[in-house]
Amino acid sequence: MSYAFTWVFLAALASATAGRLWLAARQSRYVRAHRDAVPESFAGAIPLAAHQKAADYTIAKGRLQVTEICLNALLLLLLTLGGAVQWISAQWERVFPLDSIPHGTALILTVLALTSAIGLPATLYRIFGIEERFGFNKMTWKLFIIDTLKGIVLAVVIGVPLLVAVLWLMRAAGAYWWLYVWVVLMAFSVFMQMIIPTFIMPWFNKFSPLEDTALVERVERLLARCGFRSHGLFVMDGSKRSAHGNAFFAGVGASKRIVLFDTLVQRLNPGEVEAVLAHELGHYKLHHIRKSLAFSFAFALVSLFILGLLVQQPWFYEGLGVQSRTLPMALLLFLLVSSEFSFFLHPLGTVLSRKHEFEADAYATRFSESADLVQALVKMYRDNASTLTPDPLHSAFYDSHPPAATRIARLRTA
Ligand SMILES: [Zn+2]
Numbered sequence: 001m002s003y004a005f006t007w008v009f010l011a012a013l014a015s016a017t018a019g020r021l022w023l024a025a026r027q028s029r030y031v032r033a034h035r036d037a038v039p040e041s042f043a044g045a046i047p048l049a050a051h052q053k054a055a056d057y058t059i060a061k062g063r064l065q066v067t068e069i070c071l072n073a074l075l076l077l078l079l080t081l082g083g084a085v086q087w088i089s090a091q092w093e094r095v096f097p098l099d100s101i102p103h104g105t106a107l108i109l110t111v112l113a114l115t116s117a118i119g120l121p122a123t124l125y126r127i128f129g130i131e132e133r134f135g136f137n138k139m140t141w142k143l144f145i146i147d148t149l150k151g152i153v154l155a156v157v158i159g160v161p162l163l164v165a166v167l168w169l170m171r172a173a174g175a176y177w178w179l180y181v182w183v184v185l186m187a188f189s190v191f192m193q194m195i196i197p198t199f200i201m202p203w204f205n206k207f208s209p210l211e212d213t214a215l216v217e218r219v220e221r222l223l224a225r226c227g228f229r230s231h232g233l234f235v236m237d238g239s240k241r242s243a244h245g246n247a248f249f250a251g252v253g254a255s256k257r258i259v260l261f262d263t264l265v266q267r268l269n270p271g272e273v274e275a276v277l278a279h280e281l282g283h284y285k286l287h288h289i290r291k292s293l294a295f296s297f298a299f300a301l302v303s304l305f306i307l308g309l310l311v312q313q314p315w316f317y318e319g320l321g322v323q324s325r326t327l328p329m330a331l332l333l334f335l336l337v338s339s340e341f342s343f344f345l346h347p348l349g350t351v352l353s354r355k356h357e358f359e360a361d362a363y364a365t366r367f368s369e370s371a372d373l374v375q376a377l378v379k380m381y382r383d384n385a386s387t388l389t390p391d392p393l394h395s396a397f398y399d400s401h402p403p404a405a406t407r408i409a410r411l412r413t414a
Contacts, residue, residue: 005319006081009337016343017073021066023394028062030391031055039388041405045378046388054385057134064130068122075118079336081321085111089324104167104328105160111332134385136243143241150203162188170311170327178308182301189293197250197257207234210260215270219258222274225367226281232257239263244384247273249280249289256284267383272376275368282363288356295352307334346397353400361407365414374411377404 035055038046079085089098089107096103127144131137139147166181173180201207210216210233223230238246238261245264250257258277265273283289310316311330317323320333364373381388381404388404395403 003315003319005315006321009080009319009340012337012340012343013073013076016340017069019343020069023391023397024062024066024069026391027394028059030394031058031062031387031389034389039405041408042378042388046382050382050385051388053134054381054387055389057130057385058387058390060130060133061126064122064126068119071118071122075115076336076340079111079115080333083321085320085329085332085336086322086324088114089322089329093324098324099326099328101164101167101171101328104326104331105164107328108163108332108335109160111336131242136385137241138239138243139241147204154200158192166331167328170331176308178304182297182304185300185304186297193293197259201236201250205240206237207259208237209233210235210265212265212270215265215273218270218274219277222278222281222367226278226285228281228285230256230258234259235262235265236260237262245380247276247280249284263383264380267379268376271369271372272379275364275370275373276376278364278368279360279373281367282360283356286356286359286363288360292352292356295349303334303338307331310334350396350398350400354402357401357407358410361411362414365411370411370414374408377408377411 032055035052036048038048038051042051085107088110089103092103092106092110096106124144127137127139128141131139162184165184169180169184170177210219216233219233234257236259238244243263245261245267247258247260247264250259258280260273260277264276268276307330311327314325317325317329317333320337322329322333361373364370380386386404390399390403392403401407
């Protein structure tokens with residue numbers, strides 16, 4: 001504990017953990033306080049029982065979140081100052097020479113596998129406990145195991161070569177390695193945007209062309225009004241895993257496609273589907289996908305620049321309980337601890353995302369009926385048991401979408 005950085009790290013971990021717990025407590029308290037009355041603007045549209053179910057669902061998820069926050073803080077302490085990362089590194093030294101790429105790869109994969117394994121019970125409880133209890137879970141144990149195995153295969157086939165490439169660049173590319181790594185990571189993420197909808201998602205879900213001819217015609221008229229050429233309008237069998245509904249837009253260039261969850265198509269009428277799609281088209285037409293990508297690229301560049309400085313500092317390693325000062329070790333420590341230092345920057349991303357939501361709503365009202373979008377949103381909030389009364393501060397900090405009441409009030413005056 002002779003390093004000042006140890007204390008800096010402990011202060012960051014303590015304040016981020018306290019911040020997370022405080023926000024979670026506020027959210028639960030606020031939702032519970034508003035449990036017994038449907039907010040005025042939703043009276044008539046959402047029955048009290050549905051409102052109370054949303055409150056109980058939010059509170060149940062919040063409780064699990066509190067457990068996870070505490071567990072993650074303990075795990076991080078155990079890995080760093082507790083010496084677990086150093087111990088794992090020493091074990092791999094018996095197999096591979098320290099500071100070799102195989103050693104670094106094995107070290108990072110072991111720690112990541114370990115943290116995922118420790119997070120598994122919480123994931124299981126979320127799906128088979130909470131989601132099940134509130135009637136949203138459609139996932140079977142068999143499907144869960146298949147999904148997990150597929151996820152591991154993808155991580156090995158895609159993740160490991162990427163990790164090896166990054167470790168190689170860190171070693172071979174000279175003082176500006178962080179810039180080269182950034183270029184590789186950004187190229188990789190654009191590449192993934194292209195292959196995810198066409199090659200990876202079909203491995204997990206079935207995509208069938210939208211068949212309802214009346215709806216297809218309606219959507220095609222909308223696309224023509226918006227001047228958009230789609231490479232496919234698909235329905236995804238989201239109901240295989242969950243009763244939650246959604247619509248999204250995936251891919252770039254020739255792989256771009258519009259995807260509707262089957263659950264959504266069943267519940268919304270054609271006008272409402274059109275309005276939801278107009279909103280999604282708004283995200284595309286207003287370049288939101290590109291803008292958020294640019295934002296995360298800038299964030300990644302700053303992070304890698306900082307990592308470039310940290311790798312040379314003995315205090316960074318030793319302050320985090322590690323004696324083996326290798327480049328892979330620096331990368332691993334950075335991956336583990338950076339979220340504690342950047343926690344209070346979280347709202348920067350959500351501010352951007354909420355601005356985009358308002359813009360996409362405004363776009364939707366230009367090309368479809370705003371009343372339909374309001375109807376669709378009310379149905380989605382009701383059917384997904386999303387709370388209508390989030391704590392304002394919790395929502396401002398975390399939520400990618402504006403609170404329901406604010407969003408709908410704006411649409412009604414549009
Ligand atoms: Zn949106």
